[in-house]
Amino acid sequence: MGNTHILMMGDAPNQAAPKPLPKLARATQPSVADQVFDLLQHRILTLDLPPGTKLSEGEVAGQMGVSRQPVREAFKRLAAQGFLLIRPQRSTTVSLISEAAVLRARFIRTALETHTFRLACTTLTSADIAALRALIDAQKTAITAQDRALFHALDDQFHREVCIRSGVGYAWDLIHDSKAHMDRIRMLSLNSQSQQHALREHIAILDAIEQGNPDAAARAMDSHLSRITTLIAEVKAVNHGWFTDAADLG
Known part of the structure; x- marks a missing residue:
């Protein structure tokens, strides 16, 4: 390198300091594309837009009062998640339910949540337990009111x-992204009997956590999530035309 000199801070004490970078304006609301995506995904997962429903960029844009561009972006995101089937120049339809995708989501949830609920046995406080008991009481009220949407939430x-409350909120972010394929099955199967069953399982899970028994908590959680296989069979028997195993996501 010979006489090459690298200028270090302090070499030029009179040099003006770099101009500060401007602060970015913080977005206070989701983008239009995000809002379109959230609404369409919610409608798909709650079966307001059932499997096989045809969607049009132009019609969606017109109904929502937006341009086609954010709708196009939302369609692409939903297609990437496996909830829309886009045939260029032909049609866009809500995807049929893939049993394989549901079972993959169950596998991911089981791996993450059994570990999380083990952790909960040693981290949750009495105040945490009380807050979770209150949620269970609210679920009982939702069953009595026959409010499926509230129970699901x-x-x-x-x-x-x-x-x-176990200190791994990021685990829920991963779970939330993967569980969507389970949600359509859950909504289709949320009758009073199914809700009562899920409620009993939540009580068993929380009892195990309160007792500080990680093995029992993990077993209860695994049993809770494994019930999706039974629900698939029950739902498929009634709504067979809404299912496909052809579109393996992966």
Whole structure:
């Protein structure tokens, strides 16, 4: 390198300091594409848009009062998740339910949540347990009110709260992304009997956590998530045309 000199801080004390970078304006609301995506995904997962429903970029844009571009972006994201089937120049339809995708989601949830619920046995406080008991009480109220949507939301909140209160909230982020394929099955099977069954399982899980028994908590959690295989068979028997195993996601 010979006489090459690398200028270090301090070599030129009179040199002006670099101009500070401007602060970025923080977005206070989701982008239009995010809002379109969230709404369409919610409609698909709650079966307001059942499997096989045809969607049009133009019609969706018109109904929502937005341009086609954010709708196109939302369609691409939903297709990447396996919830839309886009045939260029032909049609876009809500994807049929893939049993394989549901079982993969179950596998991911089981791996993450059995470990998380073991951890909960040594990390949750009495106040945490009380808060989770309150969620279970709210689920009982939702069953009495025959409010399936509320029960479903409280079910998710129970699992999310255990993750957060165990100090691994990021685990729920991963679970949330993968569980969507299970949600359509859950919505199709949420009758009173199924809700009562899920409620009993939540009580058993929380009892094991309160007793500080990680093996029992993990077993109860595994049993809770494994029930999806029974639900698939029950739902498929009634709604066979909504299922496919052809589109293996991976």
